[in-house]
Amino acid sequence: MASGVKPRVKVPKTAAAGEAITIKTLISHNMESGQRKDKEGNVIPRSIINRFTCEFNGELVIDVTMEPAISTNPYFQFDATVPEAGEFVFTWYDDDGSVYDTKKPIEIA
């Protein structure tokens, strides 16, 4: 499913240096598990996002390997440290080779 994929990320606009912030991410995706069957009894082929990463200024925050047991519209919530002003880069990797990404800048208050 390469169409209609829309990443949504919630990151505070500002943070104190060294502060831990909570990040929430959601991406719209069917996450077809490869277990379901259609009306004719044929297996619907698997089509999921298999990896999600979050980096800040090139340094890794979290790297998630996903299996078909992750729900439709994968949601993740995690904490990140903000050492300086910069940019969060969120990347999702689809089974079909598509890569979806979104960026969020953050400033030091």
Next chain:
Amino acid sequence: MEFSRRETLALGLGAAVLTLMPFRANAAAEDAIAAFTGGADMADGGVTLTAPEIAENGNTVPIEVSAPGAAAILIVAAGNPEPGVATFNFGPLAAAQAASTRIRLAGTQDVIAVAKMADGSFAKASATVKVTIGGCGG
């Protein structure tokens, strides 16, 4: 009601298959964990797995894992057709070795979290989730 020899044999075979099924599912889950730990021993404690006791809808079960000092956390659902759920790898900028997500569960089963600590040891936690409607489309 009388059973012929053939029927009795078929019944016995069916019962044997039924008892073997959960065992097979657990073996797949154990394989997934062994692939992650390399067969190392797992300590209890050090990992917190938060999952609802009863999930009405197996399609989206909210779970949360937390393991202070972990480098990676593996989530396994022992009763799913494919036991693997997700692996969280934490980088240097992760403020806490914790994450929440939503997972699919095919039925009532144990969800297991295995954390790989920074020193190379492993810790494990599990939670039983009762599922009213399965999440694998069967």
